[in-house]
Amino acid sequence: MKCNIDGAAKGNTGLAGCGGVFRNHEANLLYYFAEPLGxxxxxxxxxxxxxxxxxxxxxxxxxNLWIETDSTLVVRAFQNHSYVVTWNLRNKWTNALFLFKQLNGIVSHIFREGNQVADSLANYGCTLTSSSSCHQAPGFIRYGSEKNKLGFPSFRIYS
Known part of the structure; x- marks a missing residue:
C-alpha cells in the first residue's frame, strides 16, 4: 500500500490542512483523506x-505501508525518532511511531511534481470545516490520479 501525503499552510503559521491518497500495487486509488488542521x-x-x-x-x-512525502523534514523525523516535535503534536507523533513500528513501513521523499494529488487534497483540507475521506476519488483529483496511474511524467519548468 502506498500513501502519498502532503500538508499545506496558508502562511507559516497559517490556516492549514493535510491530505493523503492510498493506492495499491496497480496504482488504483483505494482511499483518500483531507483534513482541516486549524x-x-x-x-x-x-x-x-x-x-x-x-x-x-x-x-x-x-x-505493508509506503509513505511518500515531499517534505524532507518529515523523512528526517522518521529516520531519527528522537526528532523534536512541537508540543501540540508530540502525543500523536509518539502514538503514530508506536503504530508504525507494528507495520511493515517505509517513508521516502518524492519531489513535489510527483505529489500533485496529495497537494490538491492538502489544499482542499485547508477549506474544510471537518475531515473528508472516501474510497472513491473526488472529481478534483481524478485527472491527476489517472495521470499518475498511466505513468505520465510531471515536469518542473524553470524560466
Missing amino acids: FFTSFQAELSAAISAIEVAFRFNWH
Missing part, C-alpha cells in the same frame, strides 16, 4: 499528514 506551521501540517496516514493504514489493517 492554525499550524507547514511542518506541523506535513507531519499531521504522516500521522493520519499511519492511523488510517492501521485502522484498515494495511500492514
Whole structure:
C-alpha cells in the first residue's frame, strides 16, 4: 500500500490542512483523506499528514505501508525518532511511531511534481470545516490520479 501525503499552510503559521491518497500495487486509488488542521506551521501540517496516514493504514489493517512525502523534514523525523516535535503534536507523533513500528513501513521523499494529488487534497483540507475521506476519488483529483496511474511524467519548468 502506498500513501502519498502532503500538508499545506496558508502562511507559516497559517490556516492549514493535510491530505493523503492510498493506492495499491496497480496504482488504483483505494482511499483518500483531507483534513482541516486549524492554525499550524507547514511542518506541523506535513507531519499531521504522516500521522493520519499511519492511523488510517492501521485502522484498515494495511500492514505493508509506503509513505511518500515531499517534505524532507518529515523523512528526517522518521529516520531519527528522537526528532523534536512541537508540543501540540508530540502525543500523536509518539502514538503514530508506536503504530508504525507494528507495520511493515517505509517513508521516502518524492519531489513535489510527483505529489500533485496529495497537494490538491492538502489544499482542499485547508477549506474544510471537518475531515473528508472516501474510497472513491473526488472529481478534483481524478485527472491527476489517472495521470499518475498511466505513468505520465510531471515536469518542473524553470524560466
